[in-house]
Amino acid sequence: MRKILVGVSGASGMPLALRLLGHLSAMPEVELSCIVSEGSAAVLAAECGMGPGELTGHARHVYPADDLGAGPASGSWWRGEGGPAAMLVVPCSMGTLGALASGATRNLLQRAADVALKESLRLVLVTRESPLSAIHLRNMLCLREAGAVIMPFSPGFYLRPQSLTAMLDHFCGRILDQAGIAHNLGRWAPENAASAPPSPHTSQGDQP
Template sequence: MNDAPQRWERTVTVALTGASGTQYGLRLAECLVASGVRAYLLVSQAAQVVLKLEAGLEVPAQAAAAEAWFAERFKAAPGQLRVFGRQQWTAPVASGSNPPDAMVVCPCTTGTLSSIAAGLSEDLIDRAADVVMKEGRKLILVIRETPLTAIHLENMLRLARAGVVIMPASPGFYFGPTRVEELVDFIVARVLDHLAVPHQLLERWGERDEAGGA
């Protein structure tokens, strides 16, 4: 029997912050695990509050307990899903010597946006984002706020110029959604596309016409 730890081809960090729309982050993490990607989860204290308000979920505060909770929920393979504490500076995401392939802050508060744009690295989410940027890996921020101030827009522009993908949680309606879950999947599908993770979450533009054509 081979007891060697499994090696994962890709690793993506998913950070949930206190913006409304925690369903986006949960669904993204679920899809990544289902696709065979190793997922590192970072959950802010405010996100834990919003998860309870929006989804009725009480995520354990301790990282180890939260890891077991998420792993069971998403049916992750052993070692496929890791959860790190907000000040766990020994986590692999805190160092450029062991960066993930990509990171998604989903949903992303404008406060987190500001901290990342300023390079503050006051908690592990900020530091993980800073590491991904400095190591030239992909960083996606799923902003969930409206209306946006000039300060928010300036922070987005600053990060976009640094190569960060700014992806506001603005689902489309052209595919005729009838359930909230379909709107969530629309945004998650766009994130997965930018991560080059295959999925079948929604019908792509033009596919309906092609199917009904000659």
């Protein structure tokens, strides 16, 4: 079993977090844990009309964001049998990004990500903000240099998604690729483009 910890912070993109948690919870090789920041509740309500319980219901272990004594706050929790543990912050707000870049972590989600970095484990930050200020960009560079994967939520169109779900699933696949988790959520291949239905919105396919 691989420990995968998903942190959900208060940025736009809750439908992506829901899809990702759904996919991970269906994978027998994944031991799924989840931390939901306090700030995510308002965004979840606005974007999905849900409470945090509907999000965390996918996970085997749920850790309260204010419990700084919980397992993920310690490097030893992350070690054990199975493949390397990884943390995915989906979506990652600029507030959480800034806390991580400064090292001044204030809740369990941030502390766990800080620990993943210091333990040289995979940390994927699916950032969501636009446009980006110089501060946001510097924070991203700082974290990239510290070993995190910075993955702005920027969906691709080259598989010609016909629905929001298809678009989200393609991006979920790209996140899982970064964590080294096998999936069948689609990836670019020229023959896929040739057989894909024509997009109702574009006359030309873009390039991967």
